[in-house]
Amino acid sequence: MIDKLFKEINKSFIGKKIKEGIIKERLCVNTNNLSLISLLLASLLDDKNKTTGLIINDLNTYDIISNELLVLNNNTFPLPAFKENKSDIAGFISENESQFKRSFDCLVSEKPGIYILDEKVLFYKTNEKKKTEVITFKTNKDIDLEKTIKKLNKWGLESVDFCVSQNTVSKRGGILDIAPPNTNTAYRIELFGKTIESIRIFDIDTQFSIKKIEFFNIKKPIKAVKSSSENKIYKNKIDTLLYITSNSIFTEKKSKKPVNIFTELIKMEYISKDVITKKIDTILNAKHQTYLFNPSSKIFYRQEEMVELNLSIHKGFICKELNIACIPSQSSSIYKKTKNKFSYKNSVHDKKPRFEWGDFLVHEDRGIGIYKGLELVGSSGNEKENVKIEYLNGGSIFIPIDKLNKIHKYQGMGDSEPKLTELGGVQWEKQKTATKKSTERVVNGLIELYKSRDMPRGFSYNTEGDLIKQLENTFPYNETPDQIRSINDIYNDMRKAKPMDRLLYGDVGYGKTEVAMRAAMCAINSGKMVFFLAPTTILSDQHYITSKNRLGPFGVNIELLSRFKTKKEQLKIIEKIHTNNVDLLIGTHRLFSDDIPVKNLGLLIVDEEHRFGVKHKNKIRHLKNHTDLLTLTATPIPRTLQQSLVGIRDTSKITTPPLNRLPIKTYVKRFDWGWIFKSIEKEVNRGGQVYFLHNTVSDLQQIQELIKKKFNNLKIEIGHGKMPTKKLEETILNFFSGNIDVFICTTIIESGLDVSNANTIIINNAHKFGLSQLYQIRGRVGRGDRLANCYLSIPKRIQLQENAFERLKALEYYSSLGSGYSIAMRDLEIRGAGNLFGYEQSGQISKIGFDLYNKILQSSIDEKRGTKKQRSFKVKINYNGPAYINSDYISNTQERLGYYQRLSNNKKINIVQKIEEELIDRFGKTPTATKNLLMVSKIQILLSKIMVGVCKINGSDIEMVFNPKDQKVDGLHIIRSIDQINTTLGFKYNMKPTKKDQLLLKTNIGGENVLNFINSFVKLLSVEMFK
DSSP states (O other), X not given: OHHHHHHHHHHSHHHHHHHHHHHHTBOEEEOSOHHHHHHHHHHHOOOTTOEXXXXXXXXXXXXXXXXXXXXXXXXXEEEOOOOOOOOOSTTOOOHHHHHHHHHHHHHHXXXXXXXXXXXXXXXXXXXXXXXXXXXXXXXXXXXXXXXXXXXXXXXXXXXXXXXXXXXXXXEETTEEEEEOTTOSOEEEEEEETTEEEEEEEEOTTTOOEEEEESEEEEEOOOOEEEOSSOOTHHHXXXXXXXXXXXXXXXXXXXXXXXXXXXXXXXXXXXXXXHHHHHHHHHHHHTTOEEEEESOOSEEETTGGGSEEESOOOSSEEEETTTTEEEXXXXXXXXXXXXXXXXXXXXXXXXXXXXXXTTOEEEETTTEEEEEEEEEEESSTTOOEEEEEEEOGGGOEEEEEGGGGGGEEEOOOSTTOOOOOOOTTOSHHHHHHHHHHHHXXXXXXXXXXXXXXXXXXXXXXXXXXXXXXXXXXXXXXXOOOHHHHHHHHHHHHHHHSSSOOEEEEEEOTTSSHHHHHHHHHHHHHHTTOEEEEEOSSHHHHHHHHHHHHHHHGGGTOOEEEESTTSOHHHHHHHHHHHHTTOOSEEEESGGGGSTTSOOTTEEEEEEESGGGSOHHHHHHHHHHHTTSEEEEEESSOOHHHHHHHHTTSSEEEEEOSOOTTOOOEEEEEEEOOHHHHHHHHHHHHHTTOEEEEEOSOGGGHHHHHHHHHHHOTTSOEEEEOTTSOHHHHHHHHHHHHTTOOSEEEEOGGGSSOOOOTTEEEEEETTGGGSOHHHHHHHHTTSOOSSSOEEEEEEEOTTOOOOHHHHHHHHHHHHOOSTTOHHHHHXXXXXXXXXXXXXXXXXXXXHHHHOHHHHXXXXXXXXXXXXXXXOOOOOOOEEEXXXXXXXXXXXXXXXXXXXXXXXXXXXXXXXXXXXXXXXXXXXXXXXXXHHHHHHHHHHHHHHHXXXXXXXXXXXXXXXXXXXXXXXXXXXXXXXXXXXXXXXXXXXXXXXXXXXXXXXXXXXXEEOOTTOHHXXXXXXXXXXXXXXXX
């Protein structure tokens, strides 16, 4: 469909005139829209045998033009500027440097297309030669592995354990992984001796193979360094050079008669539905050829009269000279009924915590010790790898991999180290008993909480109806799978007889507010009033704007109570509440005042409950005994985590990022005005806005003056909680509307201010904040589809305390999307579990660790409530043979431990098979010991279905001990069942009872058919036994 647009531009008078200017290399085009420039270039530079260079001297223009042309034209090659690599990270190469090398290779090999040059690269000196060195890898071809790796190292590729970034090479047994710096593709070569047996392309994020190929070439990467003279290669290799600015296209020799082609901007964000409808009517009635870019899964107003293009553009526009209109629909709020839902690919990886050498581990039966790595245990030919834990006075134990569920990492109270347990003593059992008694003292309070939740509310909500369906259909984006799941959880709660108490947590900007809107509409649709409680005035204002946009069009009466309102306005709102003329009331703790009636209150939505004081929390607790409660948070605090872990509160989790959301790049830097000014300049130059957070009000004016002195053309304003109410509201709304470039503020912005155009935040004195608080503040940026930056600034000459340094490095590490829960758990680990149920309980946590304390607390709750939990059943396998992951096969201890943990916690055969496929893919064919390990894991899962307690496997001899009492099955029934299946399998066996009311079965099945026999045996026996 894009061809239709390109044809329209090519056949137009303006298009022909610009194309003539390009051919004659005498051109000057003036315009006011970068997206129009991209469309003109993509449509007019259509000669597939020509090479065109676009030279751009402004970073924002470069970003927009390169991003749009990459989508509009398949033969686009960006050549961005990059900084010299000074990183000490193995194999590190910036994305810009990698992109430059890929495109430069194409230019040297004279590949036609559009080359987009940052003006700075014209002065990069390169080492290209007439004949480029190439290494060819082909299946069934022999290679000298050592020489090949040496050559790749000489070319700059770093040898690492695993290729998780470009510019690296990794050898693991018979597997060679290569991720070259000058291509986006990573290659996996499987060798048999010196011969290449297979070649696969693999994903460096998941480490899984994608597809097989027969051969590939690696070119020696180009080296580029800054120079004072211009590199002549560009003029030698490029047919036509064009110069691009934010408002023009021109050649070196400008035309005396410029082409002026100006547009009217189409803006869809923060505009009411009526305004957009009128705008669309005007465009279509004027008979403009209209193109709808990036259409959503929901139908756009008069969409059937437009041409749909599954492409994105930066800014929409109307161009009368070309008689076209381009509408960027994805950000609009003017949709009708729903089409098919977008399906998300599940990309969640295994996040099981790994043990580091020297970590404190808790063994549930043996106590607290220190992790000392993995060791082989057993006689020759019968080895198994075990986790070694060292205890007080040097005693050690070895934990088999099928018992890894018994151990976990210690999490206690802050920085203090736990006391190690002495093996063979009684102290650990005494400590567990003391903890059990201690938890019983808090259980009564928790049981009261359970009882209050079980009290019927007296009515149920109507979760269906036209208003609810219309609200769903007018949501302008595709709901993520987690949003849909959370909405269904809430609807199910609201249909029940007892009041809802649900915690909804998800990262900032992941759509929690939309889920809350759906819950609010359910309550309002059922004739009940809703309170939406927020911890700050700014956040209340933000929720008010969102609610007005989402619920206002359906006739919902929405009011805001905060210090932004005068006393007269507040009294008027309270009067409306008394007369039932308010459906949704939004505000801060003002909602808890005695003059606010709560008679018809049905639903209380609380954003960031932990930020309220004790007095207000007590009011929330009082309200939630008769009201449905929905709590929203990005980073649950330890107490909230605790309540969800022991089942006091129901929880829903949103971990799927919205479409097009990018991670926030996070940096820890020493304070220096040099880099601060550069980061402000970079953001403003690309049309964005900046937060500068400094939490001392008295310093803000001085900071404002310093930044103004450097950038006197920018609009720089201050915002803090001590400002006059009207002035603060005016400043915030100005920043929200894009009228402020740099906002110097305190933590008043921590919760609130959803400004998609603000994508750089500088947090001064970051070491003074908690980890979850920093995470919340960082979430103010990165809320659009543009890459955002967060700078954590610390003083130049200060020695950070270890826990402060840990917090900052954790935030730098957790840059990926959906890290809120990980951040909360890491904060718990760094700060400690805190005073969850009183200081005595905190003392117990520090002695046995947070995880085990939770288990004991849950056990006490179950006993008090009379809940019987089903005992987990695990088969003990005694296998006479080596069963472990060879260190020659996987040399990295952490990787081996990770696979052991996954096997130990798994209860499904198909997961073991997936692990087996993954091992073969990543590390090559599995050695005998590893095959045995996988076989034992499968046997253990199979035998758990037929109440086998112990299974001994010695070659082809098998012994199985049955425990009839565990499953309340008659032993004679088991014998009859085995007799019955023997006619099918035809094996010789001997069966007799033991002294412990067990049945012992012995058989010899011969050869290597152990797994096949057990698989068939279990399938048939489970059918016979449970007829």
